[in-house]
Ligand SMILES: [Ca+2]
């Protein structure tokens with residue numbers, strides 16, 4: 597656009613310049629009869645020797661002169677400028693370019709990010725491609741943006757909502773998350789609508805729980821609200837609540853089943869014969885007597901250590917598998 601304006605200005609300047617000699621010539625030509633032949637011949641000779649042949653002839657060069665310079669600029673190729681219009685998904689104009697004939701259309705100048713929209717919490721739409729993409733302008737042209745729409749959906753629920761521990765990760769297994777992509781193609785159906793292709797991909801492994809760890813989730817409370825989101829996104833897929841319940845083997849009730857609990861069991865067992873030693877309250881016994889045989893002894897301590905070791909290898913480890 598700027599270029600064509602500049603060229604127009606240059607052409608105008610050339611036309612103005614061409615009229616100057618013509619006017620000068622006309623003036624001298626007009627004054628010729630009054631001022632005398634000498635005057636005329638001197639002016640004419642300096643421009644065109646043929647004008648000396650007679651007064652009638654002097655009009656010829658003057659018309660020649662007036663047409664010659666004025667045709668010069670028009671013989672230079674005037675750039676043909678075409679209008680390239682870019683439309684959004686609803687036919688709204690998002691960009692217009694004036695492109696000279698044969699010049700490359702610079703698609704990078706069109707800001708397609710304006711087309712990106714969250715249509716709902718689960719649905720996002722963005723620019724995918726242009727319906728046509730001519731490299732150069734050969735005529736006025738309208739180019740349509742084609743969309744890609746992503747819908748996130750899920751099946752199932754996280755199966756673990758009660759934890760006996762405050763360590764490890766929040767487990768979202770049981771939940772399956774999918775993303776369905778609907779992409780417009782440049783081809784149209786009988787009704788004039790763009791034909792779409794659809795594909796569904798499971799993205800569960802690209803989803804994360806927030807908070808992601810149990811120690812963070814249960815830091816201040818034994819219940820916690822968990823949000824599942826695609827990694828790097830902020831739009832929740834699902835929200836649910838998890839709960840901490842003190843589990844067997846956790847004799848000190850700190851949410852961990854570890855060597856500290858095993859030691860406490862062994863110390864208690866060592867002092868079991870001491871009549872003055874403090875007895876475990878009945879309500880506490882399930883946490884100490886891990887194998888539920890009525891005794892708090894080395895067998896329970898061993899099971900605590902076994903559970904701790906198994907859990908570090910496999911976060912899905914449960915007491916049921918240890919005790920079976
Ligand atoms: Ca513990």
Ligand SMILES: [Ca+2]
Nearest residue numbers: 885887889891
């Ligand atoms: Ca026991």
